[in-house]
Amino acid sequence: MQTEAELKDFILNGHLYYIPHVSIDCAIFGYHEQQLKLLLIKHKAIDGWCLPGGYIKRTEKLVEAAERNVKVRTGVDNLFLQQFKTFGDPDRIQFNKFDQQQWLELTGIESWEDTWLFDQTISVGFYAITDFSQTELQTDITTEKCAWFDIDALPGLEYDHDEMVREALHTMRVQLYHYPIGINMLPEKFTLSEIHALYETLLGKKLDISNFPKKLMALGLLEKLNEKRSIGAHRSPHLYSFNKEKYGEALKNGVVLN
Amino acid sequence: MQTEAELKDFILNGHLYYIPHVSIDCAIFGYHEQQLKLLLIKHKAIDGWCLPGGYIKRTEKLVEAAERNVKVRTGVDNLFLQQFKTFGDPDRIQFNKFDQQQWLELTGIESWEDTWLFDQTISVGFYAITDFSQTELQTDITTEKCAWFDIDALPGLEYDHDEMVREALHTMRVQLYHYPIGINMLPEKFTLSEIHALYETLLGKKLDISNFPKKLMALGLLEKLNEKRSIGAHRSPHLYSFNKEKYGEALKNGVVLN
Numbered sequence: 001m002q003t004e005a006e007l008k009d010f011i012l013n014g015h016l017y018y019i020p021h022v023s024i025d026c027a028i029f030g031y032h033e034q035q036l037k038l039l040l041i042k043h044k045a046i047d048g049w050c051l052p053g054g055y056i057k058r059t060e061k062l063v064e065a066a067e068r069n070v071k072v073r074t075g076v077d078n079l080f081l082q083q084f085k086t087f088g089d090p091d092r093i094q095f096n097k098f099d100q101q102q103w104l105e106l107t108g109i110e111s112w113e114d115t116w117l118f119d120q121t122i123s124v125g126f127y128a129i130t131d132f133s134q135t136e137l138q139t140d141i142t143t144e145k146c147a148w149f150d151i152d153a154l155p156g157l158e159y160d161h162d163e164m165v166r167e168a169l170h171t172m173r174v175q176l177y178h179y180p181i182g183i184n185m186l187p188e189k190f191t192l193s194e195i196h197a198l199y200e201t202l203l204g205k206k207l208d209i210s211n212f213p214k215k216l217m218a219l220g221l222l223e224k225l226n227e228k229r230s231i232g233a234h235r236s237p238h239l240y241s242f243n244k245e246k247y248g249e250a251l252k253n254g255v256v257l258n
Numbered sequence: 259m260q261t262e263a264e265l266k267d268f269i270l271n272g273h274l275y276y277i278p279h280v281s282i283d284c285a286i287f288g289y290h291e292q293q294l295k296l297l298l299i300k301h302k303a304i305d306g307w308c309l310p311g312g313y314i315k316r317t318e319k320l321v322e323a324a325e326r327n328v329k330v331r332t333g334v335d336n337l338f339l340q341q342f343k344t345f346g347d348p349d350r351i352q353f354n355k356f357d358q359q360q361w362l363e364l365t366g367i368e369s370w371e372d373t374w375l376f377d378q379t380i381s382v383g384f385y386a387i388t389d390f391s392q393t394e395l396q397t398d399i400t401t402e403k404c405a406w407f408d409i410d411a412l413p414g415l416e417y418d419h420d421e422m423v424r425e426a427l428h429t430m431r432v433q434l435y436h437y438p439i440g441i442n443m444l445p446e447k448f449t450l451s452e453i454h455a456l457y458e459t460l461l462g463k464k465l466d467i468s469n470f471p472k473k474l475m476a477l478g479l480l481e482k483l484n485e486k487r488s489i490g491a492h493r494s495p496h497l498y499s500f501n502k503e504k505y506g507e508a509l510k511n512g513v514v515l516n
Contacts (some may be wrong), residue, residue, distance in 0.1 A: 021279045022346070022380045058378055062346035086344045086382045088280070088320035120316055122280045124344045124380070174436055174512060254432060 001072070001141050004106060011107045015116035018055035023123045024066045025053035025161065027084075027168035028076060030132025030148050031185050034197050036204075037132050037148040038165065040157070041073055044144045045103060048158040051165070052146065053123065066126040074146045075138035079128040084171035085164075088122040092160045127168040129202070131185050151204075173203055180221050180250045182242060189225060189239040213240075219255055220246040259330070259399050262364060269365045273374035276313035281381045282324045283311035283419065285342075285426035286334060288390025288406050289443050292455050294462075295390050295406040296423065298415070299331055302402045303361060306416040309423070310404065311381065324384040332404045333396035337386040342429035343422075346380040350418045385426040387460070389443050409462075431461055438479050438508045440500060447497040449487060453480070471498075477513055478504040 001007050028039035040049040054069035056062060066081045104112065112118045132148050139146055149155070151169075156162060176199065186194055192213050200207050216222040223243050228236040259265050286297035298307040312327035314320060324339045362370065370376045390406050397404055407413070409427075414420060434457065444452055450471050458465050474480040481501050486494040 019279050019346075019378055019380065021277050056346060056380070059348055061348070062344065062380070065346075083343055085341055086320065088277075088314060088323075088382070090317055090319070120277055122277065122314070122320070122380070122382070124346070170512070177435070178432055254428070 003141065007103065007141055008106050011103065011109070011115055011117065014055065017057055019058055020116050021119060021121055023053055023055055023121050024062070024069050025051045025087075025123050025125050025164055026066055026070050026081065027051055027125065027127040027165055028070060028074070028079065029127065029129045029151070029168075029172065029202075030135070031129060031198060031201060032131055032133040034201050035132075036151040036201050038151055038154060039074055039076065039132075039135075039137075039146065040149055040155070041139075041146040042144040044142055046158055049149075049155050049161075050158045051161050062124055063126070066124075070128075072140050073143050074135075076130065076135045079130055081126040081128045082171075082175070084125050084127050085167045086122060086124045087160055087164060089160070090120065092123070093121060094159070123164075125164050125168060127172055129172065129181065129185065134184075169204075176202060178254045180216075180242070180247050180255070183244075183247060189227065189229075189241050191229060191237040191239060193237065195222075195240070219250065221250060221255075261399065265361065265399055266364050269361065269367070269373055269375065272313065275315055277316055278374050279377060279379055281311055281313055281379050282320070282327050283309045283345075283381050283383050283422055284324055284328050284339065285309055285383065285385040285423055286328060286332070286337065287385065287387045287409070287426075287430065287460075288393065289387060289456060289459060290389055290391040292459050293390075294409040294459050296409055296412060297332055297334065297390075297393075297395075297404065298407055298413075299397075299404040300402040302400055304416055307407075307413050307419075308416045309419050320382055321384070324382075328386075330398050331401050332393075334388065334393045337388055339384040339386045340429075340433070342383050342385050343425045344380060344382045345418055345422060347418070348378065350381075351379060352417065381422075383422050383426060385430055387430065387439065387443065392442075427462075434460060436512045438474075438500070438505050438513070441502075441505060447483060447485065447487075447499050449495040449497060451495065453498070477508065479508060479513075 001010060030037040030039060039052065041052045042049055052070050052073040054065070054073065056065035060068070062083070063081055067079065070079060070081070071077050109115060137146050154165065157165065181202065182195055182198055185198060192209070196207065196209050196212055199212065213222060220243055222240050225239045225241055227239045229239055230236045259268060288295040288297060297310065299310045300307055310328050310331040312323070312331065314323035318326070320341070321339055325337065328337060328339070329335050367373060395404050412423065415423065439460070440453055440456055443456060450467070454465065454467050454470055457470065471480060478501055480498050483497045483499055485497045487497055488494045
């Protein structure tokens, strides 16, 4: 939404284009050089930070709704979004936190409770991991700002979004053992130290470096190149790359990594 | 629902007690002596088999809705239900498959399209594993029958329920590597062969028996008892049991098994 006319129509008639009672929320993790961040937004009508999200068009699949909502609210595009959990609890949203004055005048409606927006909502959580240095953030008419926060220094989030972040992190870390990760977050050719640092940062714990890449190699995901990188007088570590075919298969079928 | 009056009220006024546009569907896997089965129901108003499911009361958490729906439709109680995926696609439900004559007369409504039930629905999938020999099946007023089917001989299911079963099986098999399983499906004291057979049956593949229990032992989940079972002249395998404390912790925090 970019105009007030669109916003007014959304409040008055949104239930005709969107599925009421169901929303999407997205935990977008950003990795770059051993830092892990989370993308948060500040709605104009809510005092505090939230995960980006929104509603599902009646013509959309869930994942399409997630992609569209992340893009319009944050400018971030082409994410590989994965569902992690759906949240439903009568107490999960406190509507009184919504600033009622800001937009009510626009619509001519007397009370927010007369709109389709103020009723119980189930929210489907998606997560993604991207390189935050490659993203260009931008906001829409309902969003005051969006920004990357260090995963260890998050502000307290609105509604049940703290719980969502915990669940998203847990699922992301479990899925690191079952799906390949790294394309788009590592250079085309990388050292074992670089992929090791990626895994350690995402997992939030130390991994045995001598043992770690063996399984990736055994699965055929990682290929040792006949090439080294010179990083100092006596230091020229071997370069590796992903086998894209095996990587694609593993994304589809899953693997077991330990 | 057990009476026609309740059914009529559900069709006419259900949107006041239930959240419209959101349903629950449950894949209940049943294990017993190396057999894996799935619990299916036949609604009176739909020609074909479905997963048990239903709507979420406005006062319920999601998992409570799942437990209640499984119990009323199938009689099966006390399940450890886990979310696996939420399904949303404009084409996922074909309402014309619904037998419109059976209950319309009861309500006095002219067309199903005038009810809250005939609009787009997102469905939250849950799965559970139980010992099917311990269950007592029973039906409610909307259910013609419910029954256990061998996992390798399922009928084609209605709507998107075939996809739901595939996704539930996939998630269950991934989660076998991250959460303990077996209490309620094995005797209090069991042999390594018995727990090995449980894992092989659930995973649908062979596991190396010499290697398999080591990780369970190393994690402290499995304890070797100073006791043997006599099953023949020269065969008396050691008995094992779960360490309930470690098992509970692992259920809560997850583990990595390989």
